[in-house]
Amino acid sequence: MNKQPFLQVEQLEKFYGEIRAVNGISFFVEKGESVGIVGESGCGKSTTARLIAGLEKPTGGRVLLQGEPRRLKSGRYKKCYVNMIFQDPRDSFDSHITVFSSLYEALSHTRRTDRRRARPVIEELLTQVELSIEYADRRIVQLSGGECQRIAIARALLTEPELLICDEATSALDVSIQKQILELLQRIQKERQLTYLVISHDLALVSHLCSRVLVMYQGKIVEEGDVKKVLRNPEHPYTKLLLASGAAFMPDPYFYNHSK
Numbered sequence: 001m002n003k004q005p006f007l008q009v010e011q012l013e014k015f016y017g018e019i020r021a022v023n024g025i026s027f028f029v030e031k032g033e034s035v036g037i038v039g040e041s042g043c044g045k046s047t048t049a050r051l052i053a054g055l056e057k058p059t060g061g062r063v064l065l066q067g068e069p070r071r072l073k074s075g076r077y078k079k080c081y082v083n084m085i086f087q088d089p090r091d092s093f094d095s096h097i098t099v100f101s102s103l104y105e106a107l108s109h110t111r112r113t114d115r116r117r118a119r120p121v122i123e124e125l126l127t128q129v130e131l132s133i134e135y136a137d138r139r140i141v142q143l144s145g146g147e148c149q150r151i152a153i154a155r156a157l158l159t160e161p162e163l164l165i166c167d168e169a170t171s172a173l174d175v176s177i178q179k180q181i182l183e184l185l186q187r188i189q190k191e192r193q194l195t196y197l198v199i200s201h202d203l204a205l206v207s208h209l210c211s212r213v214l215v216m217y218q219g220k221i222v223e224e225g226d227v228k229k230v231l232r233n234p235e236h237p238y239t240k241l242l243l244a245s246g247a248a249f250m251p252d253p254y255f256y257n258h259s260k
C-alpha cells in the first residue's frame with residue numbers, strides 16, 4: 001500500500017475575479033516535516049495558507065490530509081486538525097478579556113468542559129509556552145507582542161493540531177523576541193511531532209526552521225527543494241532575484257547560529 005503524504009495539495013487555485021492569487025499549485029508535506037513558503041508580497045502565500053486551513057474555499061483543485069479531502073462529503077472537516085498562527089496575534093483576540101477567558105473560549109469549541117475543569121488545562125498550556133500561570137488572569141491588552149504571540153500559540157495548541165501553519169508568525173516582533181518564539185516553535189514541534197508550514201518573506205527564518213522550501217511567484221510555485229540547496233544554488237531566475245533583492249532575505253548567521 002502506498003504511504004500517503006500527510007498534506008497533499010493538488011492543482012490548487014483561488015481566483016478573486018481577474019486576480020489569480022493561487023494559480024494551480026501542487027506540493028506535499030510529510031508528517032513531522034517543516035516546509036517553508038517564501039516569495040514577495042502578493043505572490044499568494046497567505047491565500048495558500050488560508051485554503052489549507054479551510055478558512056477559504058478554493059476555486060479549483062483540492063487539499064488532501066492523510067489522503068482524504070480537507071472537507072468530507074458530509075460537509076464536515078476531517079478530524080485531523082489544522083491550525084494557524086498569524087503575524088499580529090492581537091488582531092485575533094478580544095483585547096479586553098483575560099487570557100483565561102480567551103483560551104477557555106477556544107477550548108470550549110473543541111471539548112465539553114466548564115471553567116473550573118478548564119483551569120488546570122489552561123495553566124499547563126501556559127507553562128508549555130513558557131509563561132507563568134499568573135498570566136491567566138491578565139488581560140490581552142496588558143501583554144507584550146511576544147507574550148501575546150505565546151498566547152496565540154497556546155490557543156492553536158488547544159485544538160491539538162497535527163499541522164500548524166505559521167503565517168509570518170514572528171515578523172511583527174523585535175529580533176530578540178523573534179528568536180525566543182522561534183525556539184519555542186522548534187521545541188513544541190519536537191515534543192508534539194507537529195508538521196509545520198511556515199509562510200514567510202524571510203528566508204533566514206525559513207532556512208532555520210524548515211528542511212524544504214517552496215518559492216512562489218505570481219500564484220505559482222517556481223522552485224522547490226532542500227532549503228539550504230535553494231539558498232546556496234537557486235535555479236529559477238525569480239529565486240535568484242529574490243535572494244539578491246535584500247539583506248532581510250539573507251541568512252543572518254549571528255542571529256540564527258546562536259539559537260542552535
Ligand SMILES: Nc1ncnc2c1ncn2[C@@H]1O[C@H](COP(=O)(O)OP(=O)(O)OP(=O)(O)O)[C@@H](O)[C@H]1O
Nearest residue numbers: 016019021039040041042043044045046047048201
Ligand atoms: N479577499 C481577497 N479579495 C481580492 N483579492 C485578494 C483577496 N485576498 C488576497 N487577494 C489578492 O491575492 C493576491 C495574493 O495575496 P496573498 O495575501 O495571498 O499574498 P501574500 O504572498 O501572502 O502577500 P503578503 O506577503 O503581503 O502577505 C494579491 O494580489 C492580493 O491582493
